[in-house]
Amino acid sequence: MDNKLYNLVTKEEKCYGCGNCVVACPVNAYNDPAVAGGKGPEQLDKVIMCVENGVIKILNMGLCKGCGTCIEECPDGAIGLEVNYTT
Amino acid sequence: MNEIVLKPKDHTRISLEAEVITPDSFAGKSLDEIENMMLYQGNRSVRLKERFDVSGSPCDTAADLRIIIDGDAPRTKRVGEKMSCGEIVVRGNIDMHVGAEMTGGKITVEGNADNFVGREMVGGLIHIKGNALDYVGGTARGKMEGMRGGEIIVDGDAGDHVGNFMYGGVIKIRGNVGQSAGQHMRGKGTIIIGGNSWSRVGCEAADGTILVKGKVHLSTASLGYGCIGQVVKDPELGGDVIEGEFYELRADMGYEPKCGIAKVYASVGLNEHILPGGRTSVPRKGDMPVNRDMLPYLKIYHEEMIVKGGKK
């Protein structure tokens, strides 16, 4: 499951913990209906990230398909996507 | 005319509620009875004589009675509330609700008055020789009927919301007014403003007339001044002919035609900025209202608030 092509990087000091990225992420919403309805994730093993202690935390990087939705929905650049072009 | 003179003894920080000070309730009472009438102060009540020196000649008919508050009473609320006849003269400043809900008679205030002068007034005359604060001829919250009749004259300036929800009667302000004069006017009332008017004159008014002899500040497209009907010369309003040329404008466009049309007259000379294509909108520094405490009409009584002796 380890996906080396995409990598999400977070800057916790910039994060408001608003959860925009968590809810906007199509993978999260597909895997966890609670997230689709705007609530916090209930099945932590099925979502890419969640807000923990008020800041964003990546849980399962392997699920990310690199669509970049989360980046668009962060006004503060607290989450970013690294694409590894070499692999 | 018989006179009863009330001389205020001292000012308390907590306002007195003196709705008993009307010719109607003084009529037919002896001086002794008047002295023992109850005023409210906070959650206590006091006798009139504890706060005022009472003298004069009582009489039986309220219409022949003149009450004189001989001095400053900036902490006495509700004087002349619901009065129907007679006369009240205040030789100084007065607190809120002077002449509220009054139906007749005359009140003269030689100083300034606080908020709610002539609130929900039905008839009579209130003459404020100084300035008045907000909601002159206005309404208490929620009630959609403000002043219905009578006349209010303010020789100085007035605060915001003059004639809020006004249904009838005449308000004449010789000086400037704050914002939102004549907001929500619903009836055939008339407001005549001698000086300048701050923004939003007649906003959401459904009926009535407002005339501004000075400049209408911040008069914007938002007031529908684009819809200029005509220039009117010497319009007749509130029983007087007002000299000069005025733009006749529709105050609010949103209301249904059946509600009537509220009109705003703005003097031609000073108000070119409201013509179509005129420069408006962005308020410049000079356009903004001055700091509230700096406005002349607000310098009423607050100085006396410096309290003797702090607690700690």
Place this chain on the structure above:
Amino acid sequence: MTTETELLIKNGIVYDPINNVDGEVRDICIRDGKIVDSVSAEAKVIDATGKAVTPGKVECHSHMVGITPTSARIMRPEDIRTRVSASTDVRRAGGGRTVPNTWELGYEYAKLGFTRAYEAAVTPLYSKEAILEFNQYPILNKGIFTLFGNNWFVMDYLKSKEQDKLTAFVSFLLKTTGGYAVKLVNPGGNEAYKWNAEWNCHHADDPVPHFGVTPREIIKGLCIANEELGLPHSIHLHTNMLGVPGNYEVTLDELNITKGIAVGSDSGRVQNTHITHVQFNSFGGDEWRTFNSKADEIAKYINQNDHVTADSGNVIYGDATTMTADSPAEWALYKMTHNKLISNDTEAEDGVGIIPFLYSKKSPVHSVMWAIGLELLLLTDPWKMFVTTDHPNGGVFLDYPLIYSWLLSKKTRMEEAESSHGWALKRTGLGGIDKEYSFYELVIATVAGPARSLGVAKREGHFSNGAAANVAIWDINPLEDDLSRDPQVDKLATTAYTIKNGEIVVKDGTVVSAPMTPLDVAHAHVDYEIQRTVEEELKTKFKRYYTVQFENYIVDPDLYLAKSDRIDVVSGKVHFIPYATQTEEAVK
């Protein structure tokens, strides 16, 4: 709750329609808050010689607590200002006519002789608020009608034709949100309104947008669910197209839907549908110009069919605040009056509209509405048609005595009709009605009828042994005074005594004691398996429909319902479990 003292009401003229007592001079004995055969010699005596003694009145439809009246209170400070009462050692301060605060409501209802009242529409999401307010509502027993008519879960289950799950859902929602009965307001129509202010369900077969079910299906489904559960009260129905000329056809059509559904409860009710404020739904004509009364048609239907009871929803001239979950009707009023309108849409459940309104004698339409309410009451069996004003929609409950006077006396009624607009007599049949209520019939329409219809008649609303000692004593002698000549409005307006659970709460129009009383909550039992299935389904759907968590949606019984009487319903058998015994159970 109960007092240990004994009370003897001597020589009163007793009216007790449930026991067929029509004006007999008798004693009423009370011990420990209950009616008994006899009391000891130490009992406190109230001399009721020459006074009418009736059971405490029951308000079957009123808007008193919850988000709707509170929004109206917030919007109408000018109403509170019209009438204020200061606090005393016994009572709290308050004020208001159309939207008084909770304390004032309790005291004023008690002064009018009421001892039980039901809040007619509470959105489940807001029920915590209604319960908090009811916990601050003195003297009267109370209950909440929970709104079901536009609930998405109801429509989902109807769409998939899963009646058993619908029944389980009704039971679940009543239990978890502290409800007493099933209320339907403009079934389906509010859901349509939420998409566009002009949309509505215009007749029983007008499908709801997206869900595709019709008001007919909603009414039928909920009625069946109600009877399968055997709840103490039947469905409480506010039909579609309220306040629209010509709506009587829709009303008759929708009344016919539940005909033939067997009553499944032993609470003493005979109806399976209670249609509420039917005055607003008895309009004839095509538009306001041709507006007329069809009260006779509605009255005929109700008289001929036993499956319906109704309340009148009279109009009284003067200031009112219309508030109803029927938001399309309020929107229509807004377009007419441009008065201040609050509407509030609740997610997945229902909506609400509030607008102040003035009923004027000069208005032809209002005059006809005034007459329709009286026609309905006069033409219908009082066991089936109860007096309400749908407070504060048609008028204020404080003015109930006016309605009583119009019912008791043709003379008073005609005086009012003649001072109204001419349509009051031209467009209605009111002028041709000679009937005058006897005091006995008035007691039926205000006490016995509502008590039976609401399913509380086993416990109160009469003077049988063991019934709750809720008594109103009136300074009126119906045996000697001719109420048809002088209906004595002022004496109908305040009781000489109101007695609640054996305690004197009102004496000569003054509140002398204000006990706090419990709320009725219906717990209807359904099969455990289906209950669990439904709860699991709800949990999943909640994630999509709601913004609160399922666990936080449920009303916490300890914090909110600690002092509630429980009405347990097991296969149609109603068991009343007062909260005192509940705590004993818990201790055991």
Place this chain on the structure above:
Amino acid sequence: MIEEKENIVCPFCGCLCDDGVVKVEDNKIVGTRNLCRIGHKKFESAQHGRAESPRIRKNGELVPVTLEEAFDKAAEILVNAERPLFYGWSATCAEATQVGCELTEACRGIIDCTATICHAPSIEAIQDQGAPLSTLGEVMNRADLILYWGCNPMHAHPRHMSRYSVYPRGFFRKRGRKSRTIMVFDPRRTDTAKLADLHVQISPASDHMLVHTFREILNSYDVTHETVAGIPADAIRETMEAMAQHQWCILFFGMGLTQQMGKDRNIDVAIQLMHELNKYIGIRTTLMPMRGHFNVAGANITICSETGYPFAVDFSRGYPRYLPGETSAMDVLYRGEVDAMLNIGANPGTSFSNRALSHMAKIPLINIEPHNQQLLQISDVVFSPAMVGIECEGTAYRMDNVPIKLRKVVEPPENRLPDVVILTEILKRVKELKGKGA
């Protein structure tokens, strides 16, 4: 052993998110999940920096005393006052406010909540104009046009957009953010504006003008000026046209509108616009104030159902009276008309004018506040209660007036009573003292 408590309601802002997870170890809060940065901080720091248990000012110093002594002192202050003010109620539960109303009535004082300095203009506008309202779930399920006017939820209500309005996939808006249009009206380029489809950067203090111009267009009049509120006329027309393309619209407004010049008049005209949108072009529109404190809506609702008026209720004559401008907290303090004050669940130290604060310093002040805050410097009786929603239960109302039960997460420290108990004890003593006096 770390215990995870689920469905915890966050007692910070008006969003009242109720899906929080709080991790507790040995009665210590060690972490949270799903809560935003502010909510996390509220829980994390709840158990630190607590004010000392009851203290009374003696010779200028706050000295620790027994609870009994503090209750007696508080009751004595209130009974002797001619015009006591009971202020706050926004960061406590509805049950405490109910007791507070009874206490105010017993003392014949004034009760006011913090709405008086934030969303009171919204309430006043509703009293003049009514309002089309809805719950947040309606927004989630139906809204395809969301207007944020004079508010910045990304900073003040961080989870508002992700949980209720913009991002969740609603029942009828299955694609979440992609199904919706977001417009932000704000003079600044805020973080919320960065996420919007359209940011209308109006010039300050001209909100009323712009709303009114929208109304003009709706009423088939043209914009006659080149620019209004700093926006070119064409842009205004296009914005209105874009708005009209939608089906279900909500206007969220914040203090940028309510505390702007004009105050309630801005809301008044906005409500009129919403009514007209409903009426003329058939898009369903509602609006909602972005309430700040977690229970400020609850304070209004509770005070209203108890007394009949939503805030600024004066009981000095035994019955309730209400007139903002005369009986509101700011005005009575500004005019120096208060001679004792009880503050609960609010921090006027940061929000009142200097003049009001200087008057507060002169009068006896009872402060019920869990943490050390600025106001303690001038308080005479200090209670440190258990925190509602963290250390005790209670009811709070979300910004759309939906009641939610706050849960208890940890046990309160010793000697920390819930607000309800503190107020009930004071009330009991006030009644005793009043009884003696009579």
